[in-house]
Amino acid sequence: SDSSVAMFAATGEPARIVPATIIGGGLAKGLAAMNPAGTDVVLEPWQTVASHGLPSGPIYVCTRNDELEPFIEKTPADRRKDLVFFQNGMLDPLFQKYGLQLNPSNPNASTQCLVYFAPGPKPKDNVTDLNPEGLTAAFGRHAESLARRLKSADLSCKLPDEAHFQSMMLEKLIWISSFMLAGVKNGGVKIGDVEENHASDVLVLIAELLASCRLARGHW
Structure with a gap:
């Protein structure tokens, strides 16, 4: 570790x-x-x-x-x-x-x-x-x-340390945002349903948000 x-x-x-x-x-x-x-x-x-x-x-x-x-x-x-x-x-x-x-x-x-x-x-x-x-x-x-x-x-x-905490904070924010948005898009389904049936939507959102983070923060 x-x-x-x-x-x-x-x-x-x-x-x-x-x-x-x-x-x-x-x-x-x-x-x-x-x-x-x-x-x-x-x-x-x-x-x-x-x-x-x-x-x-x-x-x-x-x-x-x-x-x-x-x-x-x-x-x-x-x-x-x-x-x-x-x-x-x-x-x-x-x-x-x-x-x-x-x-x-x-x-x-x-x-x-x-x-x-x-x-x-x-x-x-x-x-x-x-x-x-x-x-x-x-x-x-x-x-x-x-x-x-x-x-x-x-x-x-x-x-x-500070740098790793920032990365972990962004990771959690991206996770929450991606799963919640995918859930809303697919009729307000729960997180478990998103993971099981709508993972492709989550992956697209994660890629988009991660790219934005890289541009804004200069790392990741």
Whole structure:
């Protein structure tokens, strides 16, 4: 495996779960359940980090994408670097707007997680034939503490370098976009149906999107 894509491994010692402020729906509850000490604070929709959140530590943001900007606006400027984003897609424009770029040289760098597990009472790692070790990855200020939390629930979490994280982010965005568009084109069928019956549509879309990424990003 590539040395720049590390897997967080158990050390034989109990994982120290860093208390977090958490906002969102099902995924938020799942993340809180991974901390049996109960030291997290799960915010209600009407609560804010300033009024009800912990004074320090990661802030797990599990809201919809269209709720991100209002949430950032309501978060004190000195706490925004603690935001950990779990949304799909390219969040770079939003990060740039608020100075939260993931670049390690940025003193206000935030954290992003690419989620490949199903939340629930017993979270399930989504693995593939090509990636039996799991696909979830995190990068940024609180990536390692998040990986410890996920590991405590028997979930994998890769800790890639910046360049590999960007590639993994684009890979997930292309995958989601291709399967969703192919599903819509063929009558709103589910992902399993797309994979089984409409793979040719997916391959065409992947090729088009990958070509666009190469032109826009200058790599891949």
